[in-house]
Amino acid sequence: MRSRPILYWAGIVLPIFLTRCAKEEAKPQQLLVNGNFENGNTVPTDWGYLTEKDIYNGEWSDKEFVSPSKSAKISSLKSDSTVFSFWYQTITDNLPFGKDVTLKVKIKGNITGKGVSIAIRTDDTTIPSGRAEQFITTQNLSPITGSFNWSEKTITLANVKPTSMSITVYFIYLPKTTGEVYFDDASLTY
Numbered sequence: 001m002r003s004r005p006i007l008y009w010a011g012i013v014l015p016i017f018l019t020r021c022a023k024e025e026a027k028p029q030q031l032l033v034n035g036n037f038e039n040g041n042t043v044p045t046d047w048g049y050l051t052e053k054d055i056y057n058g059e060w061s062d063k064e065f066v067s068p069s070k071s072a073k074i075s076s077l078k079s080d081s082t083v084f085s086f087w088y089q090t091i092t093d094n095l096p097f098g099k100d101v102t103l104k105v106k107i108k109g110n111i112t113g114k115g116v117s118i119a120i121r122t123d124d125t126t127i128p129s130g131r132a133e134q135f136i137t138t139q140n141l142s143p144i145t146g147s148f149n150w151s152e153k154t155i156t157l158a159n160v161k162p163t164s165m166s167i168t169v170y171f172i173y174l175p176k177t178t179g180e181v182y183f184d185d186a187s188l189t190y
């Protein structure tokens with residue numbers, strides 16, 4: 001049998017390849033708003049910062065960033081054995097039931113101790129309340145601490161429950177930590 005010319009095969013393989021690419025481009029769907037922390041007046045819009053005590057400071061920083069010219073910072077000069085603090089955003093629209101959601105964020109840090117973690121939780125209420133329906137964190141999987149330049153961290157929560165009414169993402173400054181850390185260019189996709 002004579003071999004087919006290359007263009008023959010290109011005519012079959014290329015359309016399949018291009019169709020695949022088009023499908024890939026249809027994804028991923030972005031769930032976070034203001035993931036680059038650029039928008040806001042005195043605080044970044046759509047993000048919140050919470051701490052139990054003021055020993056940990058959350059700031060909207062213009063000192064360090066990946067996308068110009070802002071990021072979310074947490075810092076502390078003093079370590080505490082129980083207190084933690086975090087930046088967070090809660091999503092209630094267009095929840096991807098039954099899908100896996102992946103949180104990505106770029107982090108730069110100069111921290112000692114337990115460090116930081118990133119986490120995702122779902123709730124059957126529109127704001128996080130009581131026990132999470134689902135929860136996943138990098139805390140014990142892959143600790144983030146030390147001195148490091150901008151690097152992307154990621155975690156995936158599998159199979160969002162159809163009873164979910166909200167998904168919340170967290171960038172957490174853990175107890176027993178000192179130093180400063182910056183978060184930028186966050187995304188939550190499925």
Ligand SMILES: [Ca+2]
Nearest residue numbers: 036067070184
């Ligand atoms: Ca930014």
